[in-house]
Amino acid sequence: MRSYAELVVHNIGVLATCAGGVKRGRDMLDAGLVEGAAVAVSGGRILAAGPEEEVKGAVRTDGRTKFIDAEGCLVTPGLVDCHTHLLHAGSREKELTWKLEGKSYLEILAAGGGILSTVRETRRAGDEMLLEQTKKRLARALAHGTTTVEIKSGYGLSVEEELRALRLVRRLQREQPVELVPTFLGAHAVPEEYKNEPDRYVDLVCDEMIPRVAREKLALFNDVFCEEGVFTVDQSRRILQAGLAHGLRPKIHADEMAGSGGAELAAEVGAVSADHLLHVSPRGIRALAAAGTVAVLLPGTAYYLASGHYAPARALIEAGVPVAVASDANPGSCPTEALQSLFNTACLYLRLRPAEVLNAMTVNGAAALGLAGWLGSIEPGKQADLVIWDAPNLDYPAYHFGVNLVRQVIKAGQIIGRGEECVC
Ligand SMILES: N=CN[C@@H](CCC(=O)O)C(=O)O
Numbered sequence: 243m244r245s246y247a248e249l250v251v252h253n254i255g256v257l258a259t260c261a262g263g264v265k266r267g268r269d270m271l272d273a274g275l276v277e278g279a280a281v282a283v284s285g286g287r288i289l290a291a292g293p294e295e296e297v298k299g300a301v302r303t304d305g306r307t308k309f310i311d312a313e314g315c316l317v318t319p320g321l322v323d324c325h326t327h328l329l330h331a332g333s334r335e336k337e338l339t340w341k342l343e344g345k346s347y348l349e350i351l352a353a354g355g356g357i358l359s360t361v362r363e364t365r366r367a368g369d370e371m372l373l374e375q376t377k378k379r380l381a382r383a384l385a386h387g388t389t390t391v392e393i394k395s396g397y398g399l400s401v402e403e404e405l406r407a408l409r410l411v412r413r414l415q416r417e418q419p420v421e422l423v424p425t426f427l428g429a430h431a432v433p434e435e436y437k438n439e440p441d442r443y444v445d446l447v448c449d450e451m452i453p454r455v456a457r458e459k460l461a462l463f464n465d466v467f468c469e470e471g472v473f474t475v476d477q478s479r480r481i482l483q484a485g486l487a488h489g490l491r492p493k494i495h496a497d498e499m500a501g502s503g504g505a506e507l508a509a510e511v512g513a514v515s516a517d518h519l520l521h522v523s524p525r526g527i528r529a530l531a532a533a534g535t536v537a538v539l540l541p542g543t544a545y546y547l548a549s550g551h552y553a554p555a556r557a558l559i560e561a562g563v564p565v566a567v568a569s570d571a572n573p574g575s576c577p578t579e580a581l582q583s584l585f586n587t588a589c590l591y592l593r594l595r596p597a598e599v600l601n602a603m604t605v606n607g608a609a610a611l612g613l614a615g616w617l618g619s620i621e622p623g624k625q626a627d628l629v630i631w632d633a634p635n636l637d638y639p640a641y642h643f644g645v646n647l648v649r650q651v652i653k654a655g656q657i658i659g660r661g662e663e664c665v666c
Pocket residue numbers: 327356357360467495498543570572573574575576
């Protein structure tokens with residue numbers, strides 16, 4: 243018997259399914275495009291997707307079935323933003339002027355600003371204020387087509403504050419519709435109280451924070467900012483191995499400001515992703531390919547750092563590394579929640595084709611979270627996360643930049659509403 247569809251999206255001009263699993267090499271150019279398509283949904287999952295007549299013939303509908311007319315527009319999977327720092331208090335607009343005066347990101351951090359100023363503000367903020375500010379950011383992300391968001395801790399930098407951040411992420415999951423994936427980033431910076439003894443802070447992360455995060459099941463991943471002047475490769479290795487010993491999968495901020503061997507370390511510890519990679523070495527690229535680690539590229543950060551340097555996306559793809567693109571939404575080096583707004587940046591500066599960007603922002607983003615079997619593509623059995631775009635084809639969101647092109651978002655089969663209405 244044919245399955246009953248609770249929701250059918252029909253009259254789709256172009257459906258980009260991104261089907262077929264994690265994308266590497268030339269497969270990144272295949273966004274699974276179907277013209278004249280429909281998608282049927284039941285119980286929050288995709289029942290059928292493909293040419294409209296086939297979908298209609300494959301499912302049963304009745305008077306209770308909701309129909310959405312896509313009016314010939316583009317439909318894609320919901321965007322998966324696999325690298326963000328959305329839980330924090332306050333903002334750092336003052337740093338923009340400092341940057342224009344010639345101070346670098348790492349100089350601002352070394353002077354107690356940057357991440358450390360957000361740490362001071364986040365520690366001072368009450369739970370309700372943090373929740374309210376983060377919900378607003380998540381609502382913006384959703385309005386721009388992002389249906390799944392990884393959120394890192396890392397603005398607490400003490401045992402209690404890091405646990406508080408991750409507990410708040412858990413609460414946020416219950417209180418708003420965007421799906422959240424929590425990552426522990428106790429090693430985001432050395433806090434001021436440990437600035438003269440960074441190794442003691444690494445001990446605290448390894449011996450106290452990680453065991454408690456794991457015991458309370460507060461995070462799936464363990465991340466570290468491996469960078470000259472922040473955490474060394476040796477310190478990062480210790481932290482990632484301590485996480486592994488407690489069941490937390492490694493992620494790493496690697497080779498962002500300078501090449502430091504972060505990608506090689508990612509491969510050595512079997513990291514699920516290595517992120518940033520502006521200065522990854524050829525050896526690092528080969529190591530990532532061999533390890534099957536996803537390269538998460540953050541073109542918004544490269545743009546905002548304004549050094550003119552971008553990650554070598556083409557070399558990574560040619561080497562067979564699965565490439566994802568995320569926002570890195572954070573108050574310092576990339577203050578935007580709209581992954582959609584980086585579609586154009588990823589094309590122009592990472593030199594990716596629109597199909598490559600879409601795969602990088604959906605199924606490969608899901609792979610960077612270990613969720614590619616469940617999210618990031620429109621295939622029977624997968625969660626029904628869809629975006630209907632005010633766009634006639636897949637080239638369009640790559641081309642028309644700086645405005646929100648989302649008409650409607652569907653998360654786990656639920657209709658969220660028109661993008662414009664959700665923007666706070
Ligand atoms: N690089 C380190 N962490 C963030 C920036 C966080 C901040 O500046 O507050 C990043 O991924 O770019």
